[in-house]
Amino acid sequence: MQPVRIALLLAALGSVSAQAGVFDDTEARRQVTDLSIKTEARFDQQARGQLELSGQIQRQAEEIARLRGQVETLNYELETAKKRQQDFYLDLDTRLRKLEPQTGGNAGADPAGAANTKPTGDPAREGQEYEAALNQFKAAKYKEAGAAFATFVQKYPDSSLAPNAQYWLGNAWYAQRNCTKAIEAQSVVTTKYADNAKAPDAWLAIATCQQELGNPTGTKRSLETVIAKYPNTPAAESAQQRLKKK
Incomplete structure (x- = not known):
């Protein structure tokens, strides 16, 4: 009987050991599965965050591009307006010179319009x-x-062309973005x-530089000064409009 008992005891111990092995393997699988789920959840969260950040960056880039386009458009319109104004004055200058008498200087003419006594060039x-x-x-x-x-x-x-030349000298300085020199040149005209x-246009140019x-x-x-000294001139009208905007 003793050998039989020993055999049964060994069989029982083997069964318990086998069950413990099966339990340990199942628990390990469950832990691995839980860890995988948590890892995937964190990965999904990070991916969503990256996508949202990427979307924000894209929207900001689009907004910057839009604003840059607006700035470029405004700069173009400003330069175009300046070019139109410049062309207008150049054309006006040419037309007025054709109407002026082709004589020497007029700096010495008296108020009654007497001829200059200096030798003409x-x-x-x-x-x-x-x-x-x-x-x-x-x-x-x-x-x-x-x-x-x-x-x-x-x-x-x-x-007779000296005043015009002095005026365009001021404009040349202004075109070179040197307002100090431009004011000096236009002040000679005024x-x-x-x-x-x-002279009234020179005052307007001075105001722009200031x-x-x-x-x-x-x-x-x-x-x-333009309005007071040169009323009823286009320059005075421009001066009034500019004062209203201030």
């Missing part, structure tokens, strides 16, 4: 040099145009040639 030569400088300005060669206009006013200070048709230099007081004073 060569109007044809003056006109050619002035036209050459103006053509350089039209071609956007502002540095060369400025030098040519500066030479002209020094060479022909009493020419003082030395105060009775010339270019505004860009951050001088609102000077800008307002210049615009008011």
Whole structure:
């Protein structure tokens, strides 16, 4: 009987050991499965976060591109407006010169319109040099145009074209983004040639430069001067419109 009992005991122990082995394997599988589910959940969460961030970046990039397009459009419209205004003044300058008498300077003429007693120069030569400088300005060669206009006013200070040349010298400086020099040049027009048709436009140019230099007081004073000294002129009308916008 003793051997039988021993055999039964061994069989029972073997069965318990087998059950324990099966239990351990099942638990391990369950833990692996749980870990896999948690890992996938974290991965899904991270993926959604990355997708949302990518979408935000894309939307921001699109908004930046839209704003950049608006800025470029505004810059183009501004440059186009400046070009139209420049072409207008160039055309007006050419038309007015054709109507002016081809004589020497008018700086010495008296209020009654008496002829200048100073010897006259060569109007044809003056006109050619002035036209050459103006053509350089039209071609956007502002540095060369400025030098040519500066030479002209020094060479022909009493020419009837001197006020025009001085005015375009100021515009050449402005086109080179040098408002200080532009104001200096236009101030000569407003003082030395105060009775010339270019004087009110020179005041407007000065006001524009003062505004860009951050001088609102000077800008307002210049615009008011145009209205006071040159009423009923296109420049005065422009000055009034600019004052209304302030």
